Amino acid sequence: DTGVSQNPRHKITKRGQNVTFRCDPISEHNRLYWYRQTLGQGPEFLTYFQNEAQLEKSRLLSDRFSAERPKGSFSTLEIQRTEQGDSAMYLCASSLARAAEAFFGQGTRLTVV
Amino acid sequence: TQLLEQSPQFLSIQEGENLTVYCNSSSVFSSLQWYRQEPGEGPVLLVTVVTGGEVKKLKRLTFQFGDARKDSSLHITAAQPGDTGLYLCAGARPNFGNEKLTFGTGTRLTIIP
Numbered sequence: 001d002t003g004v005s006q007n008p009r010h011k012i013t014k015r016g017q018n019v020t021f022r023c024d025p026i027s028e029h030n031r032l033y034w035y036r037q038t039l040g041q042g043p044e045f046l047t048y049f050q051n052e053a054q055l056e057k058s059r060l061l062s063d064r065f066s067a068e069r070p071k072g073s074f075s076t077l078e079i080q081r082t083e084q085g086d087s088a089m090y091l092c093a094s095s096l097a098r099a100a101e102a103f104f105g106q107g108t109r110l111t112v113v
Numbered sequence: 114t115q116l117l118e119q120s121p122q123f124l125s126i127q128e129g130e131n132l133t134v135y136c137n138s139s140s141v142f143s144s145l146q147w148y149r150q151e152p153g154e155g156p157v158l159l160v161t162v163v164t165g166g167e168v169k170k171l172k173r174l175t176f177q178f179g180d181a182r183k184d185s186s187l188h189i190t191a192a193q194p195g196d197t198g199l200y201l202c203a204g205a206r207p208n209f210g211n212e213k214l215t216f217g218t219g220t221r222l223t224i225i226p
Contacts, residue, residue, distance in 0.1 A: 004155075033213065042117075042201050042216030043156070056213060091155050093214075100144035100163060100205055102214055104155035 002026060004105035006092050012111045013082055020078045021108045025094030032075050033102060034067055035091040036060065043091055049075060050097060082112045116140055117204055117217035125223040129191055134220040136202035137184045143207050145185045146214065147176055150199040192224045 005024040013019050025032045030051050035043035046065070047057045051072035061067075064082075069075040079086055089109050093102040120135050136145070144163045148156035160169050162178035162185060169176045173196075175188040189196055199221050203214040 006155075031212070035216075040218075042119075042203075042218050045213045045215065048213055050212075093155075100161045101146060101158055102203075103158060104148075107153075107155045109153065 004092055004094050004103055006090075006105035006108050008108060009106060010109045010111075012113060015084060015112055016081055018078065018080045019082060019110065020076050021090055021092075021110075023075045023077070023092030023094075023105060025074070025092070026103060028096070029094035029103075030072065030097050031095045031102075032069055033093040033095075034075070034077050035093065037089040037091055037107070038087075046077075079110075082110075084112045086110060087112045116215045117202055119200075119202060119217035119220050121220060122218065123221050123223075125225060126192060127225050128193060131188070131190050132192055132222070133186055133188045134200055134222070135184065135186050136217050138204065139183065140204070140206070141182050142204035143182070144205045145178055145182075146203045146205070147185070147187055148201045148203065150201060150219075156201055189222075192222075194224045194226050197222060197224050 007022045033048040034046040037043040045058050046061050047067050049069040052069050064080045067077045089107045091107045093104045095102040118137050146161045147159045150156040160176045165180045165182045167178045173190045177186050199219045201216050201219045203216045205214050
């Protein structure tokens with residue numbers, strides 16, 4: 001399978017704990033995006049990378065959130081001191097620069113209890 | 114403020130009927146994508162439209178991009194239970210210095226056998 005891969009698929013954590021999610025994009029794609037989706041809503045943009053450079057961050061990305069893409073390959077999204085409001089589906093997508101289409105992974109469902 | 118408004122939000126119809134869902138905005142987009150999302154999964158890309166007035170067909174699905182590139186529609190002919198899902202439109206505005214996709218809130222479609 002050469003699509004976008006996200007791990008883990010599901011994560012349950014206690015409030016206050018830190019969590020980290022991983023995304024492996026389609027290998028030749030140089031752009032990588034993180035989105036968050038809550039129940040009944042469309043995905044909301046969090047941040048995106050072109051190669052290893054983080055080019056844009058949403059206001060939704062508070063100081064507790066950090067994303068990295070070392071060497072322009074896989075990416076990680078870390079949430080520190082999780083809150084119940086962080087419960088959501090976290091989606092990763094990748095695309096070629098200058099291409100219109102983004103391809104999504106299956107997402108990581110985070111539940112903060 | 115939601116940049117992309119989708120209507121209807123919910124639609125439940127009998128198998129074999131036709132339907133149209135709409136995606137509207139006051140902003141111009143360089144391209145617009147339609148995705149379908151199943152529960153617990155990431156969005157799957159259906160089509161990308163780029164040129165104002167463009168029409169694309171994918172089997173029983175017909176997608177149209179408005180002449181002014183501000184709106185789009187998805188028409189399904191002879192709906193089948195397998196068409197059930199959340200349909201999301203997403204616009205990109207790279208010509209305006211905004212690389213990310215902005216999603217609508219989605220149309221949840223249920224086809225009743």
